[in-house]
Structure formats: structure tokens, C-alpha cells
Amino acid sequence: MFNEELRHRSFKLTIDVILFLRQIPDNQEHKIIKGQLIRSVSSMAANFRASCTSRSKNEWYSKMCIVVEETDETLFWIEILENLIIQHKDELEKLKEEAQELVKIFSKVRGKVKS
Numbered sequence: 001m002f003n004e005e006l007r008h009r010s011f012k013l014t015i016d017v018i019l020f021l022r023q024i025p026d027n028q029e030h031k032i033i034k035g036q037l038i039r040s041v042s043s044m045a046a047n048f049r050a051s052c053t054s055r056s057k058n059e060w061y062s063k064m065c066i067v068v069e070e071t072d073e074t075l076f077w078i079e080i081l082e083n084l085i086i087q088h089k090d091e092l093e094k095l096k097e098e099a100q101e102l103v104k105i106f107s108k109v110r111g112k113v114k115s
Helices: 002-021 028-051 057-084 086-114
Strands: none
Touching: 002 028, 002 057, 002 086, 028 057, 057 086
């Protein structure tokens, strides 16, 4: 049940980010940031999904390391946009809060298994 909830949340964050990014104009810098953000958030969701079907504890741990890293990178790109695009502060704040929460959850889960 816990994995299903996190699968849903990571997938939903990916969709929410993509839908939000459709509102942002495509100038040169925005294209780069949007691409990086889509790559990191989708990698986070895909790797968490893969971790749920891992064949060993080591494989799971390896995937979770990627999940934590990609979730933190997602947070980084959201913070970049937050500082560049002032008119979308509220929407970006919601995305940022969810990314922060997922970083904490994924880090804690990964840490418990390692120790």
C-alpha cells in the first residue's frame, strides 16, 4: 500500500510538472530548464516504479539512490523557475512542497534499509 501511494504521488508530480510547464513560454533558457525538469521528474517516477519490482535488496537500494537524486534535482529546477518566473509563484510553491516532501520520504526510506 505504501509503495502504491508513492508510485501514485511520483506519477502525479510528473504529470503536474508537465502540465504546468505548458504554460511557460519557450524562450531559449526556458526550453533548457523545462527539458531538465521533465527529465528529472520523469526519471524519479520511473525509477521509483522500477524499485518496486527490483529483484534484490541491492538493486532496490541502487534504484532508490537514483530516486532520491532525481527528486532533489527536480526540486532544484523548480526552485530555479520559482526565482525566474514570478507570476506563477503559487503553482510553483505547490510543486515545490510536493517535491520537498518526496525527497524527505524517499531519503528516509532509503536510509532505513541501508542501516
